[in-house]
Amino acid sequence: MRIGIDLGGTNIAGGLVSDDGKLVYKTSIPTITDKGEEGLLSAISDVVKEIITKAGDEKITCVGIGVPGHADDQRGIVVYCNNIPFVNTDLAGYITKETNLPCYIGNDANAAALAEVRFGCAKEFDNAVMITLGTGIGAGLIINNRIFAGCNGAAGEIGHICLYPDGIECNCGRRGCYELYGSATALKRQTREAMENNPDSKMWEIAGSLDEVNGKTAFDAMRLGDEAGIAVVEQYTRYVATGVLDIINLLCPECIIFGGGIAKEGENLLGPIRKIVKKECYSDYGRQTQFQIAELGNDAGIIGAAFFGE
């Protein structure tokens, strides 16, 4: 048995995970951010201790913690996370001190990718990239069945490869980053813009108002045959496909896993991407990169973190 923790901006979710990747107990508390680093460290430690108590006589071999930001997996340090009061925080050291268990940390996107490759939709593959279309675009790289985190733990920042060198300014310092065009946030922006340009679009009925637009609005309109909705989805899937093609031409992974809310569209998302990739990818010889929709949902972050140590 092992413990996995998924530290999010809203909740600290954790669980007891069997060595074959089953989540056998799960718990969650709100992420407190108003008591600073010490308060949050102590809250995470409390979750771990609760799970240890639940485990009873079961032997626990390690704790793994996925964080929503930059983790130095080699040193066990949380370098920086948006909205979370950790800066160069020795999270692994703290948990080991409190629990006497080996503790490993890593990025939450890497945790989800590892879980999907070991136990989820990509079980038959050893090399995969999971891209999560959410507020931004995150990615986890699995190479030879292990996380590849690069020289400082920050590999997988696929949201910040460049789509448009002269495009929208990104707060990372570049222009035209992938996530400014392919994230759920970007899709919502594109949907609102299309609504403003198309007062007769069914998207107005579907969403109610500009403020209520979500990642489904344009897809729902497309399903009703709404032309503006169709155009938004076409343009959006082309943006996503552009980054997907970059990954394929550079890495030829066996599999690309799509996660995040938008991935729930399934073939409505993957179908157009498949077409563009088939037409434009560099090599059409032999095995081609397969596309999968993530299947472990929110549990992936807990399950994957539990396997950070190997």
Add this chain to the structure above:
Amino acid sequence: MRIGIDLGGTNIAGGLVSDDGKLVYKTSIPTITDKGEEGLLSAISDVVKEIITKAGDEKITCVGIGVPGHADDQRGIVVYCNNIPFVNTDLAGYITKETNLPCYIGNDANAAALAEVRFGCAKEFDNAVMITLGTGIGAGLIINNRIFAGCNGAAGEIGHICLYPDGIECNCGRRGCYELYGSATALKRQTREAMENNPDSKMWEIAGSLDEVNGKTAFDAMRLGDEAGIAVVEQYTRYVATGVLDIINLLCPECIIFGGGIAKEGENLLGPIRKIVKKECYSDYGRQTQFQIAELGNDAGIIGAAFFGE
């Protein structure tokens, strides 16, 4: 001892390589392409046999062959190479039949990358990407000290990540590919365009004529303070840096190795790239990706190929 072969469009170069990466004997014959697949297979086999003879009593463990195109490293098949009469050719099988030695094949860019990481400029690193700025842009990916060739041997086609989605049409099927902006070929085009727009530029004296422009023309003009030359180099290094940033944000390799003719410019090339990367890369925490200029030159293809088998 092992044998490495670098199959090029012009020459078949081969050599005897010691287990610690020293090239102890080297030979070369022109690449014959007018006798079809059989003629070329037989020529390669002759080179291998010549090296075996030279080796005398030395035990040879394997043959490795780098090809300038798409190799299926798993099956030993040359899928396709521009200008070489191999299509789905069982090159490894042929050489093994002729010599009774295990034979491994792979892409020549991967061979060069492996040589530089094992024995050249990147010896202290285990994870590196070598990009070669030549006719196109090729790349070799070394992860955990081994070649990463992806699911069908075609990983590393970094020349075909996208810089400008609406840019110049590429013969790969995409638009705006990296190599259309960052290769030596692209630099020559950019140089000629700048000359046409700047009749007073020193580039005219340096090159003699548009037809004689080469990859050094703009750099030479820059060294003389020529404004048009400076502008060409600035724009070109920005193009190269854009792809370099994509690699860093996605993979955070320990090292990026620059090869090809343009890399001979050394700090004139790397200096501006370093500045752009420092300003725009996603993570400035901890270890940063180092830049190196390839140091094994043409021998890298032979030396690296000799280690394909491991």
